[in-house]
Amino acid sequence: MDQKDRDIVRALQRNGRMTNQDLAEAVNLSPSPCLRRVRNLEASGVIQGYSADVDPVAYGLPITIFVRIRLERHNEPDVRKFEQRVRMIDEVLECHILTGAMDYQLRVLVPDLKAYEDFIRNRIHPIGGVASIDTSFVYSTVKRTSVFPPPN
Amino acid sequence: MDQKDRDIVRALQRNGRMTNQDLAEAVNLSPSPCLRRVRNLEASGVIQGYSADVDPVAYGLPITIFVRIRLERHNEPDVRKFEQRVRMIDEVLECHILTGAMDYQLRVLVPDLKAYEDFIRNRIHPIGGVASIDTSFVYSTVKRTSVFPPPN
DNA sequence: CTCCGATTGGCAGGATATGCCAAAATTGTA
DNA sequence: TACAATTTTGGCATATCCTGCCAATCGGAG
Known part of the structure; x- marks a missing residue:
């Protein structure tokens, strides 16, 4: 859980459906390590899921x-x-x-x-x-x- | 905003990153009309966005x-x-x-x-x-x- | 300086999204 | 009930994206 993980988390809180490519660009990584970090955050329970925000x-x-x-x-x-x-x-x-x-x-x-x-x-x-x-x-x-x- | 829209909304609240194919199957539609309904819900402001649920x-x-x-x-x-x-x-x-x-x-x-x-x-x-x-x-x-x- | 482990970047094959068109269903009207 | 107009649906082809693998790079420790 370093600074980059926190950047990823906040980006996905802002938009949980952004593509991994866009996310990688937003946090200055290439898609591969970015996706791996996301999967780790999911597996370790930091990211508990994704949901639509509905009015x-x-x-x-x-x-x-x-x-x-x-x-x-x-x-x-x-x-x-x-x-x-x-x-x-x-x-x-x-x-x-x-x-x-x-x-x-x-x-x-x-x-x-x-x-x-x-x-x-x-x-x-x-x-x-x-x-x-x-x-x-x-x-x-x-x-x-x-x-x-x-x-x- | 009919029953099918509500089914879609609730499915996406449960899992905001499910693929459109899975969503379509879950609500008994084919992918095309399902995606169109999702886009309409987004454009009309019913679905305001998607976000990661973080611990x-x-x-x-x-x-x-x-x-x-x-x-x-x-x-x-x-x-x-x-x-x-x-x-x-x-x-x-x-x-x-x-x-x-x-x-x-x-x-x-x-x-x-x-x-x-x-x-x-x-x-x-x-x-x-x-x-x-x-x-x-x-x-x-x-x-x-x-x-x-x-x-x- | 060198070694070692962890992290990164790029590539290829597979899965998914998306725009278009015809078919089906629905709604309103007579 | 029958019909026509409108909306919604389903399938297909293309483009985009995901994801697993391997070599290259980075960061500490000795």
Whole structure:
């Protein structure tokens, strides 16, 4: 993981479908060693995959919601059960554990408010053991990039 | 934006570098119309781009932070200035406006705590007009996907 | 200066993308 | 229901790109 690897990673974050030839040129390598570095980054798990960035509104999911959830009990079985169930919910694109009060923050995508009500009532509440739910709707997005900051 | 387009989108969210031939097979099309649909989705802005998914720890940015910021004044110039400055900060990968109290939520990536202190002191505070900052560190990530839920 | 390992560059064969045209399917209309 | 206009599809040929192999180069260590 040297400077050249970081250059490659950032170039592929900017455009994950650029040809290996263009990538090689962008990082001042010839195609062969460039491709080998990319394959190494993939095999070692630095590059976990590639994905299309899609406009959720155009796709039909105009409502993004950040949901913060706190559990009643923080014992192993309850935590495990909650996390396992959350992973299976398609509407949940992200779920992080935040330091502090054993809080979860979920990023949820739904087509309308009715779907969000369904999500809470039929997906979250049935899991059980939820102490509180705090809902924050995304009004608009000021910035969204997948390119990591350059290392200094 | 019919069902086939949605299938294409979700397949490319799962693997943004799959060949057009494989994609065509996955959505039951021949390569030609499949590629044309992809190009249309790109040209119409549904597919905004492609990016490599990179492990931030392996890259050297082990600390993810959600920062919630509230401004002192919500007038046009202050808001515009804040958003413009935030967009220029490399460490900020996301910035959303949350409904309710004109709050911002930022996703920030830094190598260590010192860098976060620098970020707050030298990037956020100099903007001015910030009333409060609430910091939540990500302890671990339970789920993270870029594939949208299927439409039902 | 010399040796050794790692990295690089170039080449050839195979796979993939892409533009074009005819065929098929779909939509709207009477 | 039948028909016509439009859209979408499938297949082919060419051009581009990927990828595995081998020799050449680079960078340290002794």
